[in-house]
Amino acid sequence: MKDFLKNLGPGILVSAAFIGPGTVTVCSLAGVHFGYSLLWALLISVIACIILQEMSARLGLITGKSLSENIRQExxxxxIRNTVLILIFSAIVIGNAAYEAGNITGAVLGMEAITGSLNIVIGDFSLNFWSLIIGLFAFLLLWLGTYKKIEKAFIALVFLMSISFIVTAFLTRPKLSEVLEGFIPQQFNAGLFTIIALVGTTVVPYNLFLHASLVSEKWNGRKNLPILRKELVFSIILGGLVSMAILICAAAADVQGIENAADLAVGLEPLFGSLAKYFLALGLLAAGITSAITAPLAAAFVVKGCLGWKGGFASGRFKSVWIIVLMLGIIFSGIGLKPVQIINFAQISNGLVLPIVAFFLFWIVNRRSLMGEDKNTLFQNILGVAVIALAFFLGLKSVWNVIQNW
Incomplete structure (x- = not known):
């Protein structure tokens, strides 16, 4: 157990990345509107996430390179190479810059559910104080931390987030029989876009780049493949349990008028006492902070791989990318700006890039010249094809949804 805990890291960071404010909000709304009936969709998303992330992590371990570096090389x-790299670059870097504001704002909502709002007013200009504090915390951790320090901080934050949400789910006292029924697919048409959102918030394109890069930073050589897989499965399942706990909280609370997770945190207080509110708010705070750090980090890894830069965390060019992404997030969150057009572009790009990245990842991990004996097995290929088909369906649906609401 001690050796296993020592090897926690890349998978935990991936879980931290997909359990962000968007996931918290989507799971909350799914629970409020559809009860426990969409738990099966979360289960499918966790399985799909494990399949794709295992390929990405294995690629990083065997080649010692990131996914974007391998795509550039292969x-x-x-x-074709330049078109794919431009699409990846635009979707991940611009998309993460747009979503970074949401990550920081999610952490702010967690703080405000506990402390109340705090704004700095200068004339007609108003700036959210908590956005600055959370952004500064993320900046210091990325600037001063080596990979090992960042890893330890994330393990602590993820366990805080997990305990917060899972304890809150128990405090809401859900009926076990109804929860178990939720894992049997019954709800399709009424919650189609909610199903897409639930799967889409778990199977995230930038995590495929982040995971391969983090694995290549932590481990070297195929001898680490067994511990990599154990750590990956543990971390993704833990993240899935957190998502399920959030949905269960929302379904069991039966609170009306919920628009986001912060409303749910406040709404739980009169029903279940202040403890549920504080646990949920702490979880939302931790989710926002972890995603606020991983999004800029993933963008920096993608740029590094696409442009063929050398160096890692300490590189000036590497730091400049995550600083730009983080600063944009702080500014957008602090002034309350909603960059709708940028986010719409990011949604379309991510909807297109997930199946494309999944396809190229699948192609690369089947190359014996690159992967040797660790290329995909027949069983892994069957699972991979199923997940890629799901990714194409989700991508088309998400793009169509944005176009309809443009």
Whole structure:
């Protein structure tokens, strides 16, 4: 157990990345509107996430390179290579810059559920104080921390988040029989877009880049493959349990008028006492902080791989990318700006890039010249094809949804 805990890291950071404010909000709304009936969708998303993230992590371990570096190296035709890299670059970097405001705002909502709002007013200009504090915390952790320090901080934050949400779920006292029924697929048409959102918040394109990069930073050589898989499965399942706990909280509370997770945190107080409110608020705070750190980090890894930069965490160019993404998030969150057009572009790009990245990941991990004996098995290929088909469906649906609401 001691050795296992010592090896926790890349998978935990991936879980931290997909359990952000968006996931908390989507799971809350799913629970409020559909009760426990969509727990099966979360279960499918966790399985799909494990399949894709295992391929990404294995690629990083065997090659010692990130996913974007491998795509750049393995795609020989310049036109195809450059087109794919530009799409990846725009979707991940611009998308993460837009979503970073949501990550910081989610952490702010967690703080405000406990302490109340706190704004700095200068004339007609108002700036959220908590956005600055949370942004500064993320900046210091990324600037001063080596990979090992960041890893330890994330393990602490993820366990705080997990305990907060799971304890809150128990405090709401859900009926076990109804919870178990939720894992049997029954709800399809009424919650179609909610199902897409639940799967889409778990299977995240930038995590495929982040995971391969983090694994190549932590481990070297195929001898670490067994511990990599154990750590991955444990971490993704833990993240899935957190998502399920949030949905269960929302379903059991039976609170009306919920628009986001902060409303749920406040709404739980009169029903279940202040403890439920504080646990949920702490979980939302931790979820926002972890995603606020991983999004800029993933963007920096993608740029590094796409442009062929050398160096890692200490590189000036690497730092400049995550600083820009983080600063944009702080500014957008602090002044309350909602960059709708940028976010719409990011949603379309991510909807397109997930199946494309999943396809190229699948192609690369089947190359014996690159992966050797660790290329995909027949069983892994069957699972991979199923997940890629799901990714294409989700991508088309998410793009169509944005176009309809443009």
């Amino acid at each position: 795609l020989k035709p310049p036109v």
